Amino acid sequence: MSNEDSSLVLVLDVGTSSVRAALYDEHANRLDATFVKNERTLTMTEDGGAEIDADEALNQVAAAINEVLEKAGDEAMHIKYVSASCFWHSLVGVDAQGKALTPVYGWADTRSAKYVKILRESFDEHRIHNRTGARFHPSYWTAKLLWLKTEQPQVFEKVEKWLSFADFLALSFFGEAVTSVSQASGTGIFDLRKCVWDDELTGFLEIKRQHLPRIADDQETFGLNKIIAKRFQHLAQARWFLAIGDGAANNIGASCVTSNRAALMIGTSGAMRVVYEGEPPEEIPAGLWCYRLDKKRIIIGGALSDGGGLYSWLKNNLKLAGVDDDIENQIAALAPDSHGLTFLPFLAGERSTNWNAAARGAILGLHSSTSAIEITQAALEAVAYRFSAIFEQLNGICQIDTVIASGGALRESPVWTQIICDVSKQKLTLPDEHEASSRGAALYALEQAGKIENIATTPIDMGQCFTPDAAKHEIYQKARQRQEEFYQLIYSVQQ
Helix, strand or coil: CCCCCCCEEEEEEECCCEEEEEEECCCCCECHHHCEEEECCCEECCCCCEEECHHHHHHHHHHHHHHHHHHHHHHHHHEEEEEEEECCCCEEEECCCCCECCCEECCCCCCCCHHHHHHHHHCCHHHHHHHHCCCCCCCCHHHHHHHHHHHCHHHHHHCCEEECHHHHHHHHHHCCCEECHHHHHCCCCEECCCCEECHHHHHHCCCCHHHCCEECCCCCEECCCHHHHHHCHHHCCCEEECCEEHHHHHHHHCCCCCCCEEEEEECCCEEEEEEEECCCCCCCCCCCEEEEEECCEEEEEEEECCCHHHHHHHHHHCCCCCCHHHHHHHHHCCCCCCCCCEEECCCCCCCCCCCCCCCCCEEECCCCCCCHHHHHHHHHHHHHHHHHHHHHHHHHHHCCCEEEEECHHHHCCHHHHHHHHHHHCCCEEECCCCCHHHHHHHHHHHHHCCCCCCHHHCCCCCCEEECCCHHHHHHHHHHHHHHHHHHHHHCCCCC
């Protein structure tokens, strides 16, 4: 697999729907024989919860590490670094001994939705958004912490530290509650411009600095505590980098780390993001979020709660028969917007661009001859309209000339990729890189370790190219406007 003198990187890619792990060499090439992917799901509760037991989640990461080490065999002795990509916006409370007092709450947990209104009444949301990069929304710590403080005060008072899952992993493995700038920036209580916890918000939530993890320096590395080192002996001498946000890692792996390149990703959910070196925009567009990759790089974009998960939901609930290729061919045979339907793709609520936590899915224009394939086509087009709105706001500040796509949903659906291309009237490329987040975490660690000069200069094979159809774009523009008109009729949007 590798030369005796080479240094290998163990990469953990921790998502809400799977835990992946693999070894990479010094050129960020994956050693395919070591790849591990373990599926999992967060528990969805009837009252809007999306959570997982903290210890169970920790054990899932440990199991993935064990599997990689077993597959690596003697190569494991060459592991010099460990890096990680981890899902953003999670929250878990621990006691003084580091024991979890709460589940890990995921970004899709909406039980704190009613507290968004309180936050908007208590603060100037525009000012907070421009400082933290985050609107008030159940995805972020602001609403979740206010919910826990109000509805679970006994638990709230016992919590010694509030952490993301990535921080909980660091505490468990290193013995210190510490976070990366990247993970901290996705909480909604982090000052983007000063790179510190936001005093105004933490004060309102009655959380002191000692209740939050220490924010580490970019190149800071860690070692395993004695107990964990004994468990993973091949990793006892490795230097561990703190986890960066999965979206940031995806951009790196897709070679989108300059202001003219946007990464489009559709997995279970979806996002479009730009990473660049510099400071946040003076005015962050209202429909977008803005976080950090590290102290010198910004990541800005928009996220949709419904992506590949919506497509799967349609296939399951509309009882679409046949293999996926049949569905694709049937949709491809239909003219754009020929169904006349308007689909509001908010089955899991809305994030970008209106941040309306109360938004729900809807299908308008149904008639007796409407088919399941037409509904599915309308849904895929509807998601494309939302991405187009994100693209327009991003393009207003970044001047994008290249969009690089990734994610299982797009890779499995060339028809959907072409629809997004036509709607946005923007060329798309779909590289043959199936693990962009994992590769991105490897590249970032190698840069921080001085093994490569700059992640911005790392090439990638652009793969399949999609070119927009101008005539279809015009049809989609009218359908997108219809979607917006229905949205405004149904929902009172608070900017």
